[in-house]
Amino acid sequence: MDIERFGEQGIRVIFGQAIDDATHESVRRFFLYTSSLGIPGITEIIPSFRSCLIHFDRDRARFEDLTEMLKAMEDDWRRMPLPDVQRVEIPVMYGGDYGPDMDFVCSYSGLSPDEVVEIHSRATYRVHALGFMPGFPYLGPLDRRIYVPRQETPVLKVPQGSVGIAQLQTGIYPFESPAGWRIIGRTMVRLFDHLNPPFSLLNFGDIVRFVRV
Numbered sequence: 001m002d003i004e005r006f007g008e009q010g011i012r013v014i015f016g017q018a019i020d021d022a023t024h025e026s027v028r029r030f031f032l033y034t035s036s037l038g039i040p041g042i043t044e045i046i047p048s049f050r051s052c053l054i055h056f057d058r059d060r061a062r063f064e065d066l067t068e069m070l071k072a073m074e075d076d077w078r079r080m081p082l083p084d085v086q087r088v089e090i091p092v093m094y095g096g097d098y099g100p101d102m103d104f105v106c107s108y109s110g111l112s113p114d115e116v117v118e119i120h121s122r123a124t125y126r127v128h129a130l131g132f133m134p135g136f137p138y139l140g141p142l143d144r145r146i147y148v149p150r151q152e153t154p155v156l157k158v159p160q161g162s163v164g165i166a167q168l169q170t171g172i173y174p175f176e177s178p179a180g181w182r183i184i185g186r187t188m189v190r191l192f193d194h195l196n197p198p199f200s201l202l203n204f205g206d207i208v209r210f211v212r213v
Contacts, residue, residue, distance in 0.1 A: 047204050
């Protein structure tokens with residue numbers, strides 16, 4: 001575990017260099033344990049692929065004191081048992097009007113549309129982070145055989161439920177929005193509902209599988 005300052009009121013806690021299950025479990029344990037403590041001065045903890053970003057109020061807490069506290073609790077959070085995660089299947093309509101970038105993905109990878117769909121839907125993915133917009137899940141890791149770069153110029157609008165891939169990640173756009181990922185399909189599942197708590201269908205740590213329909 002490495003700790004570094006992040007701006008004037010931030011602390012970045014790094015748990016590894018690889019995006020793998022061991023690193024993810026460390027991030028999740030730390031996030032759940034630290035969030036449960038209600039540490040004075042800490043205003044937000046944001047988990048991600050390999051790290052947690054801690055925001056703090058510098059009028060109520062000092063970077064040096066928080067750093068020492070985080071180091072001292074390492075043995076405790078590493079022993080914390082992890083609760084079960086939610087497993088979610090997402091039905092997806094691939095290609096055609098639903099996946100306007102499928103041709104690019106096939107050309108870049110040298111695979112057929114059926115092979116791309118088979119690879120994408122055969123794997124299971126972890127929710128490594130939520131962000132960009134409410135309910136947007138960053139899922140991974142993506143099979144390297146369907147690695148593609150991001151759009152050179154983001155498109156101005158993709159429909160709600162668009163399923164995209166970029167580099168070694170895949171994700172779902174909960175709302176109509178601009179997009180920089182390659183869109184290969186669409187789901188009708190609603191990922192975020194601001195009227196119904198807990199609002200987001202997916203949570204950090206959940207396991208997702210796509211199902212071709």
